[in-house]
Amino acid sequence: MSTTLRLDGREIPFTPGQTIMDAALAVGVYIPHLCHNPDYAPHGSCRVCMVGVNGRLVSACTTAALDGMTVESNTETIAATRRSIVQLLFVEGNHVCPACERSGSCQLQAVAYYVGMLSPHFPQCFPQRPVDASHPDFMIDFNRCILCELCVRASRDHDHKRVFAVSGRGLASHLVIDSPSGLLGDSQFAASDRAAQVCPTGAILPKHRGYEQPIGQRLYDQAPISVVGDLRAQPGGD
Amino acid sequence: MGEPVNSQVQAFVARSLDLRGLAPEQLLQHLIAVQQQFGWVPPAAVHALAAALDVAHAQVRAAVAFYAFLHDQPRGDFDILFSDNITDRMLGNQRLVGLLAERLGLGLNETRADGRVTIGLTSCTGMCDQGPALLVNGQAVTALTAARVDRIADLVDEGVPLARWPGAFFRVADNIRRCGLLLSNPVTDGASLRRLLENGADTALTELERSGLRGRGGAGFTTALKWRFCREAEGGDRTVPRFVVCNADEGEPGTFKDRVLLTSYTDLVFEGMTLCAGVIGARLGFLYLRGEYRYLVPHLESVLARRRAEGLLGKGILGQPDFDFDIAIHLGAGAYICGEESALIESLEGKRGVTRKRPPFPVISGYQDRPTVVNNVETFLAAARVVQWGGYWLRGEGTDQSAGSKILSVSGDCARPGIYEYPFGTPVHRVLTDCGAGEVQAVQVSGAAGTTLAPAEFDRLLAFEDLPTAGSFMIFDRSRDLLELVRNFAAFFAHESCGFCTPCRVGTALLRNLVEKVAAGQASAHDLQELRDIGPLMRQASYCGLGHTAPNHVLNTLDKFPAIYQRHLRSADYSPSFDLDAALGCARALTGRDGVADHVEEEA
Numbered sequence: 001m002s003t004t005l006r007l008d009g010r011e012i013p014f015t016p017g018q019t020i021m022d023a024a025l026a027v028g029v030y031i032p033h034l035c036h037n038p039d040y041a042p043h044g045s046c047r048v049c050m051v052g053v054n055g056r057l058v059s060a061c062t063t064a065a066l067d068g069m070t071v072e073s074n075t076e077t078i079a080a081t082r083r084s085i086v087q088l089l090f091v092e093g094n095h096v097c098p099a100c101e102r103s104g105s106c107q108l109q110a111v112a113y114y115v116g117m118l119s120p121h122f123p124q125c126f127p128q129r130p131v132d133a134s135h136p137d138f139m140i141d142f143n144r145c146i147l148c149e150l151c152v153r154a155s156r157d158h159d160h161k162r163v164f165a166v167s168g169r170g171l172a173s174h175l176v177i178d179s180p181s182g183l184l185g186d187s188q189f190a191a192s193d194r195a196a197q198v199c200p201t202g203a204i205l206p207k208h209r210g211y212e213q214p215i216g217q218r219l220y221d222q223a224p225i226s227v228v229g230d231l232r233a234q235p236g237g238d
Numbered sequence: 239m240g241e242p243v244n245s246q247v248q249a250f251v252a253r254s255l256d257l258r259g260l261a262p263e264q265l266l267q268h269l270i271a272v273q274q275q276f277g278w279v280p281p282a283a284v285h286a287l288a289a290a291l292d293v294a295h296a297q298v299r300a301a302v303a304f305y306a307f308l309h310d311q312p313r314g315d316f317d318i319l320f321s322d323n324i325t326d327r328m329l330g331n332q333r334l335v336g337l338l339a340e341r342l343g344l345g346l347n348e349t350r351a352d353g354r355v356t357i358g359l360t361s362c363t364g365m366c367d368q369g370p371a372l373l374v375n376g377q378a379v380t381a382l383t384a385a386r387v388d389r390i391a392d393l394v395d396e397g398v399p400l401a402r403w404p405g406a407f408f409r410v411a412d413n414i415r416r417c418g419l420l421l422s423n424p425v426t427d428g429a430s431l432r433r434l435l436e437n438g439a440d441t442a443l444t445e446l447e448r449s450g451l452r453g454r455g456g457a458g459f460t461t462a463l464k465w466r467f468c469r470e471a472e473g474g475d476r477t478v479p480r481f482v483v484c485n486a487d488e489g490e491p492g493t494f495k496d497r498v499l500l501t502s503y504t505d506l507v508f509e510g511m512t513l514c515a516g517v518i519g520a521r522l523g524f525l526y527l528r529g530e531y532r533y534l535v536p537h538l539e540s541v542l543a544r545r546r547a548e549g550l551l552g553k554g555i556l557g558q559p560d561f562d563f564d565i566a567i568h569l570g571a572g573a574y575i576c577g578e579e580s581a582l583i584e585s586l587e588g589k590r591g592v593t594r595k596r597p598p599f600p601v602i603s604g605y606q607d608r609p610t611v612v613n614n615v616e617t618f619l620a621a622a623r624v625v626q627w628g629g630y631w632l633r634g635e636g637t638d639q640s641a642g643s644k645i646l647s648v649s650g651d652c653a654r655p656g657i658y659e660y661p662f663g664t665p666v667h668r669v670l671t672d673c674g675a676g677e678v679q680a681v682q683v684s685g686a687a688g689t690t691l692a693p694a695e696f697d698r699l700l701a702f703e704d705l706p707t708a709g710s711f712m713i714f715d716r717s718r719d720l721l722e723l724v725r726n727f728a729a730f731f732a733h734e735s736c737g738f739c740t741p742c743r744v745g746t747a748l749l750r751n752l753v754e755k756v757a758a759g760q761a762s763a764h765d766l767q768e769l770r771d772i773g774p775l776m777r778q779a780s781y782c783g784l785g786h787t788a789p790n791h792v793l794n795t796l797d798k799f800p801a802i803y804q805r806h807l808r809s810a811d812y813s814p815s816f817d818l819d820a821a822l823g824c825a826r827a828l829t830g831r832d833g834v835a836d837h838v839e840e841e842a
Contacts, residue, residue, distance in 0.1 A: 042595070044595055044781060046740055047739050047740050050779050056778075057778045057779055059781075062595050081779055085741060085779060088740050088744040088745065088748075089740055089744070092743070123816075146740075147737070166737075167590075169735065169736050170735040170736070170737045171744065173736075173743060176299060176300060177296060178295050178296035178297075180295065
């Protein structure tokens with residue numbers, strides 16, 4: 001017997017144990033998301049993948065699919081909610097798209113386009129976050145960190161290193177690096193780590209190469225994220 | 239306390255490791271001990287603990303940065319934190335903070351140059367019926383007056399150790415004003431445990447079911463069901479460890495009834511936990527005690543020791559060879575979120591108190607991913623009585639969906655603040671009459687996360703079917719500007735958001751900033767609409783209850799008391815949050831020019 005759920009009126013099969021996100025991704029239906037990456041355990045922190053179930057909003061990435069479940073995703077109300085959440089992420093950090101090496105191949109930017117964000121709307125927080133350029137191969141610009149914890153999870157669960165952790169609380173929450181000095185260069189981090197590849201924004205960037213692919217010709221310059229999906233799904237990354 | 243030499247720190251950590259063990263779960267308890275000893279957590283302690291417990295440096299530092307009572311910079315020899323709940327403010331704590339700061343010659347959140355003293359603010363310390371209150375090196379001081387603050391300044395300047403401060407400063411009163419089903423009798427001699435052994439766990443669960451007992455922490459989950467789920471988890475496999483956790487992280491502003499229960503009904507609380515252990519098959523339990531109540535630890539430990547001696551705790555309880563259960567006290571360190579059961583479990587495991595993904599619920603996967611019952615202090619107490627006296631005893635009071643009684647913490651503008659126990663279904667006005675409140679403008683039920691009531695609603699009933707409450711009951715008379723309540727709560731939630739999810743992490747900060755904009759007379763109607771928009775976003779999209787409830791006070795007061803906002807509005811339309819003149823301050827400082835011509839004139 002097959003199990004199905006109804007997503008925006010469309011019947012979608014799933015296997016028990018899958019989340020709403022799993023089921024949608026499997027049939028190529030895009031639900032915008034930032035902290036989710038199918039290679040790692042669902043996290044549920046960014047709240048961009050909110051969908052409507054029984055009149056309530058739940059995160060698609062952490063909610064188990066149930067047989068006969070009715071899920072709303074593509075509605076104007078939900079789009080407005082997602083847009084506000086992405087705006088919150090933008091004003092929390094210092095995201096300067098025109099000057100960012102990731103522009104055009106940044107999931108945050110691509111999701112912002114997808115949800116129809118035309119301005120940050122809320123007052124900017126303008127946090128003061130120094131850049132860590134201590135590592136020979138990679139740099140971290142904390143200004144662009146959205147606390148999705150994908151690097152935390154990748155380093156812990158795939159690289160088995162625990163290079164990253166989140167410290168502090170509330171708006172003062174921030175990414176920290178596990179080394180005596182707190183600097184990336186003194187940590188176990190290596191360019192070959194999976195954690196170097198999972199950042200959905202421009203926070204973790206390789207050094208010594210920039211703008212190899214001109215802006216305008218990059219992944220999300222060509223097609224929206226709803227069509228081409230996450231960076232990880234692309235051969236050779238960006 | 240100055241810089242300790244590394245060898246001192248290492249020696250202290252080594253002693254703490256001997257005492258508390260090498261389990262990573264003990265990390266937070268070690269850190270609290272280090273903080274108490276040195277007044278901060280020096281880097282040498284971070285290194286020593288990371289190495290000994292085999293946890294990452296980053297994890298240790300992350301824990302220090304998460305908990306408000308842990309510090310990575312030295313605090314003064316006397317670390318003074320004024321409780322800053324709205325009830326403390328109503329009792330004049332801000333004047334007293336100013337007085338002490340002036341007497342000691344330092345500002346708020348500063349450590350004096352000689353390292354003698356630090357003054358700061360902290361979230362509600364649970365002394366609302368005898369405030370204003372403060373914590374000095376973690377010890378609670380109550381009933382502050384200008385004279386008491388003056389004396390404290392002398393004691394600090396003279397460097398008198400806390401042990402030689404006047405005992406009256408540390409006196410905490412129970413202030414029990416009205417006793418009902420639970421408070422009438424504090425005595426127990428293990429009767430519920432004997433019942434359990436005579437009749438078995440199934441009968442105990444049946445009595446609990448019959449009683450209709452629901453959790454007293456606010457959410458109101460059926461206690462019998464929770465215990466049964468935990469008992470039957472893992473296919474009922476008795477070899478799987480199970481845990482009992484008593485949530486004594488009474489952090490909801492305005493709540494203090496658990497403090498009284500832990501002080502004067504201690505045996506009943508521990509007995510309820512032991513009963514639960516007998517029902518679900520747990521051998522270890524934890525009392526998670528908020529750091530603000532650390533002064534209770536010696537008392538709690540002495541009761542635990544006595545119960546062990548009496549055969550009511552420990553190995554072979556009441557002579558039953560397979561009934562082993564003991565209770566350990568774990569301290570919190572200043573984090574409201576740890577009152578949420580899954581964050582509490584993370585904290586018990588020594589980590590930052592960040593909410594877990596649910597399901598699985600703790601009854602299936604809790605402490606160390608094992609089946610765990612987490613209940614409020616009051617729930618354990620009630621459960622012990624239900625099993626002792628039977629389910630119908632509790633059913634004798636209350637309403638259909640809310641059996642029994644509720645213990646309230648009453649504070650704010652009234653003649654007799656303190657502890658009141660009422661049958662569920664009691665109207666709000668009855669409480670107001672009993673505690674001597676007059677000219678009441680508003681009541682905040684169930685704390686900062688609860689509901690703001692206007693007089694037209696004072697006939698509403700305290701019960702799960704109408705006004706669910708964890709027990710906080712704060713009263714505001716007509717002399718109060720309710721915008722002060724909103725400012726206080728908005729700042730509280732911005733300080734206490736754990737930061738895990740976007741809507742709560744950023745939303746609480748935006749709400750606080752907007753409310754401050756209103757208070758500063760800089761806001762417009764547009765800003766009120768922003769408050770109305772951000773609030774529901776947080777309610778609907780946040781990850782846990784903190785974010786869901788954090789905007790309640792803003793949305794409630796916008797609806798019921800719009801005038802408190804309107805009278806502060808600068809324009810009916812729009813005013814920018816950007817202050818051009820203030821933004822030029824940096825340039826003025828750099829150029830050293832600060833004349834009239836170097837300021838932007840404000841537009842009329």
